[in-house]
Amino acid sequence: METKINHDFSIKRTIHANYHYSFWAFFSITSLWVIYLTQHGMSLIQVGLLESIFHIASLLFEVPSGTLADRFAYKTVLIMGRIMAIISGLLFLSGSGFWWFALAFIIQAFSYNLNSGTNEALIFETLKSAHLEKSYLKITANLNAIYELADMLGLIIAGFFVHWHFALTYVIYILTSFLAIIAILRMREPQDTQPASNNEPTTSFADIVSTSWRFLNTHHLIAALMLFLACYQAIGTTYFFYFQTLMTHYHFSGWQISTVIVLASIFNILGAKFSPNLEKYWSKQAIITSLVILMDIGLLATLYANIVVLTGCFILINLVTAIVEPIFNDFLQQQLPSNARATLLSVMSMIFSLVMIGLFPVVGVLITWLHFNLAFFSIGILLLASCFSIAITYLIKK
Numbered sequence: 378m379e380t381k382i383n384h385d386f387s388i389k390r391t392i393h394a395n396y397h398y399s400f401w402a403f404f405s406i407t408s409l410w411v412i413y414l415t416q417h418g419m420s421l422i423q424v425g426l427l428e429s430i431f432h433i434a435s436l437l438f439e440v441p442s443g444t445l446a447d448r449f450a451y452k453t454v455l456i457m458g459r460i461m462a463i464i465s466g467l468l469f470l471s472g473s474g475f476w477w478f479a480l481a482f483i484i485q486a487f488s489y490n491l492n493s494g495t496n497e498a499l500i501f502e503t504l505k506s507a508h509l510e511k512s513y514l515k516i517t518a519n520l521n522a523i524y525e526l527a528d529m530l531g532l533i534i535a536g537f538f539v540h541w542h543f544a545l546t547y548v549i550y551i552l553t554s555f556l557a558i559i560a561i562l563r564m565r566e567p568q569d570t571q572p573a574s575n576n577e578p579t580t581s582f583a584d585i586v587s588t589s590w591r592f593l594n595t596h597h598l599i600a601a602l603m604l605f606l607a608c609y610q611a612i613g614t615t616y617f618f619y620f621q622t623l624m625t626h627y628h629f630s631g632w633q634i635s636t637v638i639v640l641a642s643i644f645n646i647l648g649a650k651f652s653p654n655l656e657k658y659w660s661k662q663a664i665i666t667s668l669v670i671l672m673d674i675g676l677l678a679t680l681y682a683n684i685v686v687l688t689g690c691f692i693l694i695n696l697v698t699a700i701v702e703p704i705f706n707d708f709l710q711q712q713l714p715s716n717a718r719a720t721l722l723s724v725m726s727m728i729f730s731l732v733m734i735g736l737f738p739v740v741g742v743l744i745t746w747l748h749f750n751l752a753f754f755s756i757g758i759l760l761l762a763s764c765f766s767i768a769i770t771y772l773i774k775k
Contacts, residue, residue, distance in 0.1 A: 379769075385451065386610065387565045388503055388504070388506075388509075390563065390565065391499075391503050391563075391564045391565045392500070392503070392563075393558050394561070394563035394564045395496065395499070395500055395520075395529075395560075395564060396519065396520070396523055397556075397560040397563075398455070398496070398557050398560035398561055398564070399496065399520055399523045399524060399527070400523050400526070400527045401527070401553045401554070401557035401560060402458075402459065402462075402492060402496075402527075402553075402554075402557045403523070403524045403527040403528060403531075404527045404528075404530065404531040404534075404549075404550075404553045405527065405528040405531035405535070406531040406534060406535050406546045406547075406549045406550050406553065407466075407469070407531075407535070407546055407547060407550050408528065408531060408532050408535065409532065409535045409539060409546070409617065409621055410469075410618075411424055411535070411618050411621040411622060412539055412543075412621050412622070412624075412625055413469075414427065414478065414547070415536050415622065415625065416543060417473060417478075419475065419478070420745075421619075421622060421741045421744055421745050422675045422738070422741050422742060422745060425737050425738030425739075425740065425741025425742065426475075426738055426741075427475070427478055427479060427482055428482075428618070428733065428737040428738070429733070429734050429737055430479050430482050430483065431482040431483070431485065431486045432486070432729075432731075432734045432737070433496075433730070433732040434482065434483040434486035434487065434729055434732055434738075435486040435489060435490055435726070435727070435730040436730040436731060436734065438486060438487050438490040438491040445644060448525070450566050451495050451498060451499040451502075451566060451567075452499075452561055452562075452564055452566055454491050454495045455491065455492060455495055455496065455499075455561045455563075456558055456561050457491050458487075458488045458489075458491030458492045458495075459488070459554045459555075459557050459558045459561070460463045460488075460491075460554075460558075461484055461485070461487045461488035461491060461578045462487075462488040462550070462551075462554045463539050463551050463554045463555070464484050464562075465481050465482075465484040465485035465488055466547045466548075466550045466551040466554070467547075467551065468480055468481035468484060469547045470544055470547045470548070476725055479492040487493055490726070493726040497517070497706065499564070499566075499567065500513070500516060500517070500520070500646075501513055502567040503565075503567045504516070504664075505567070506539075506567050507582050513655050513707060514668055514707040515653065517703050517706055517707055518650055518652060518653050518703050519650075520647060521649035521650075521652075521702060521703045522646050522649045522650040522698065523761075524649070525642055525645040525646040525699060526642075526644060527718070528645070529638060529639060529642030529643070529645070529646065532635070532638040532642065533635045533638055533639060533642075534546070534549070536631050536632070536634035536635030536638055537631045537632070537635060538631070539631050539634060540630070540631050541631070563580050579719070593724070599709060602705060602709065603606055603709070603724070603725045604728055605665070605705075606701065606702070606705050606725070606729075607725065607728040607729040607731070607732045608732055609668070609669075609672065609698065609701055610698060610701070610702070610729060610734040611729060611733050611736050612672065612698075612736070612756060612760070613672070613693075613694050613697070613698030614698070615733075615736055615737055616675075616676075616690075616691065616694050616695075616753060617691070617695060617738050617746060618737075619690045619740060619741070619749065619752075620687070620749075621751050622744070622749070623684070624637070627684050637688055637691070637692075639676060640692055641691060641692045641695045641696075644692055644695070644699075645695055645696060645699040646699075648696045648697075648699040648700040649699045649700065649702070649703060652699075652700045652701075652704055653703065653704075653707075655704065656704065662663070664704060665675070668697050668700065668701050669760070671693060671697045672694060672697050672760065673760050673761050673764070675691070675693040675697075675755050675757075676690070676694070676696040676753050676754065676756050676757025676760060677691040677754060677757040677758070677761070678690050679749070679750045679753040679754050679757070680750055680751070680754040682748070682750040687749070687750065688751075701725070740752055740756070743755065758768060
């Protein structure tokens with residue numbers, strides 16, 4: 378009885394510590410990096426190339442970092458991620474040229490990848506050890522709400538620094554990384570995922586990657602959902618980052634930038650928090666269709682080049698992007714095998730990186746040539762055409 382009480386207390390402490398870690402790790406004080414780079418002389422094309430470098434590095438690091446999480450302690454991998462974040466913050470503070478920033482992005486990509494999939498896998502395996510897997514959707518909804526809250530507060534603070542000592546945002550980034558490490562130390566590693574002893578057989582990198590490939594090759598629906606989520610999030614992410622240049626183009630003050638971020642973040646938090654309730658009333662197919670339609674409405678509305686309309690599109694696109702993640706995260710978590718969970722989640726992030734490598738610099742070029750509104754209107758047309766193509770293919774098959 379006492380053992381069970383201690384075990385339950387350990388699980389609660391780990392979950393609460395993970396909430397603290399998630400807040401500090403996702404405290405988006407540096408999310409206005411597009412403005413930061415343009416203030417340091419980078420053009421939109423260079424900004425697009427730097428983001429591509431980040432995702433190329435992320436692509437190269439993704440499966441190895443996921444494998445580390447499957448082979449070694451989750452806590453160790455998370456701490457390594459925060460150390461890499463501290464190093465990247467120092468590089469951004471001291472950098473002044475394209476290649477120096479490129480190095481900072483490469484280190485930051487490694488930091489991002491060490492967290493990618495690892496945190497979610499730690500939570501799920503912790504719950505699984507107590508047969509509480511059904512609680513994962515509620516907890517992941519809480520985590521996404523925390524991500525959005527941390528994102529909002531970080532961006533609000535960053536907005537006030539835009540025209541005043543903007544470099545201080547990276548000092549804060551380094552400090553929050555130390556706070557995240559403290560939170561990690563309070564967690565407890567799930568017992569059945571501890572590293573194997575010398576007397577136990579170990580799983581090689583090739584074995585884990587092979588397992589992931591075989592799983593995706595035989596589960597086409599999961600592979601398709603991973604691709605859908607990657608494309609959907611890539612469009613939302615691209616709009617978010619390039620909208621920063623629009624705010625500077627219209628000479629938004631620090632408080633105006635923060636106000637827009639607050640409005641978008643409030644909707645994001647509500648969307649992330651209440652997204653599990655959608656499945657009580659609609660099927661996943663209906664949810665997917667609705668989210669795609671709303672995303673396309675936001676993109677097509679950018680044709681009307683009015684800053685109020687474009688800001689509304691910004692809020693809408695951010696909202697639907699926030700809603701989609703917890704729904705698909707829960708579905709995918711239920712389908713993945715424990716021995717390769719972090720690796721497969723890393724593969725999902727790898728697909729996202731592939732999409733971003735192509736999309737982000739292309740949009741940067743389109744904005745330079747066609748302006749912001751026409752660039753994203755074009756993406757909306759492509760999305761609409763893709764939806765019609767998929768719908769026609771589906772009807773033909775029926």
